[in-house]
Amino acid sequence: MVYKALTIAGSDSGGGAGIQADLKTFQELRVFGMSALTAVTAQNTLGVQGVYPLSPEAVAQQIESVGTDLGADAVKTGMLFSAEIIEVVASKVKQFGWERLVVDPVMIAKGGAPLLQEEAVSALKTHLLPLSMVVTPNIPEAEALTGLTIRTIEDRKEAAKRLHELGVKYVVIKGGHDDDGEETVDVLYDGSEFFYFTSKRIDTKHTHGTGCTFAAAITAELAKGKTVQEAVQTAKSFIQAAISHELGIGHGHGPTNHWAYREKQAR
Ligand SMILES: Nc1ncnc2c1ncn2[C@@H]1O[C@H](COP(=O)(O)OP(=O)(O)O)[C@@H](O)[C@H]1O
Numbered sequence: 001m002v003y004k005a006l007t008i009a010g011s012d013s014g015g016g017a018g019i020q021a022d023l024k025t026f027q028e029l030r031v032f033g034m035s036a037l038t039a040v041t042a043q044n045t046l047g048v049q050g051v052y053p054l055s056p057e058a059v060a061q062q063i064e065s066v067g068t069d070l071g072a073d074a075v076k077t078g079m080l081f082s083a084e085i086i087e088v089v090a091s092k093v094k095q096f097g098w099e100r101l102v103v104d105p106v107m108i109a110k111g112g113a114p115l116l117q118e119e120a121v122s123a124l125k126t127h128l129l130p131l132s133m134v135v136t137p138n139i140p141e142a143e144a145l146t147g148l149t150i151r152t153i154e155d156r157k158e159a160a161k162r163l164h165e166l167g168v169k170y171v172v173i174k175g176g177h178d179d180d181g182e183e184t185v186d187v188l189y190d191g192s193e194f195f196y197f198t199s200k201r202i203d204t205k206h207t208h209g210t211g212c213t214f215a216a217a218i219t220a221e222l223a224k225g226k227t228v229q230e231a232v233q234t235a236k237s238f239i240q241a242a243i244s245h246e247l248g249i250g251h252g253h254g255p256t257n258h259w260a261y262r263e264k265q266a267r
């Protein structure tokens with residue numbers, strides 16, 4: 001069986017985040033990866049040097065090409081840049097009836113560069129979140145989407161409930177930005193229960209692209225027909241391996257190691 005996943009996201013020339021991280025993750029999890037580019041970024045481990053969005057028509061046409069021929073078992077969105085792009089993505093998701101949709105609401109790169117226009121946050125809430133099966137905000141993104149200030153796990157639970165009310169079936173609020181304590185905890189809410197995915201916090205500066213990689217792993221597992229709980233568990237193990245076995249490349253915040261999980265499984 002060939003499982004297929006489509007990522008709709010921006011290109012990271014440095015290869016650690018964006019489309020590149022997504023396709024590497026799909027491949028490592030034995031899922032055929034396809035892409036629709038929303039923007040080209042000139043980016044490396046030191047930061048984002050340039051952002052060049054594509055036209056909404058170009059984004060729509062790429063999705064159309066994939067949807068009318070290959071099809072997709074699951075779809076992920078990453079950097080969407082503008083309200084116009086969000087609207088065409090939402091309309092194509094509806095057109096092709098894609099239900100296994102993972103929305104990683106990328107807003108700002110770790111170095112501080114904006115990857116989503118501020119006025120596009122409300123388009124994300126109105127047009128895309130109601131269509132999504134899973135949304136995977138980090139803490140600042142969950143704050144921007146809900147208007148809440150998030151300090152504690154209870155705050156994250158409240159934010160998850162608010163996002164669920166927008167129509168998202170499963171909300172995962174990631175804990176990478178909560179650097180208190182020895183563990184990172186990702187909180188999953190399915191509309192009635194909370195589940196916690198915990199791992200040892202790794203002390204490293206090489207975490208560029210963790211969010212993209214984590215959401216891409218969820219997407220790959222959903223493409224195979226796994227449940228959301230199973231998919232999040234695999235994604236947590238995948239990202240833990242990718243962060244622990246750092247590559248140490250570049251002069252700044254380096255990428256994670258996308259082949260570490262496979263090598264660990266093979267041992
Ligand atoms: N230092 C770390 N050690 C272990 N896991 C981490 C670390 N930083 C992030 N993660 C994990 O990586 C994934 C992405 O989290 P996060 O960094 O919050 O996202 P983003 O890249 O979108 O800001 C989550 O599963 C989180 O728990």
Ligand SMILES: Cc1ncc(COP(=O)(O)OP(=O)(O)O)c(N)n1
Pocket residue numbers: 009010011012017018019041043078079106108109110111115207208209210211212213
């Ligand atoms: C093209 C592109 N898309 C998304 C991101 C953000 O990726 P993320 O996984 O959140 O990693 P950091 O930028 O926070 O390291 C990006 N940088 N570029």
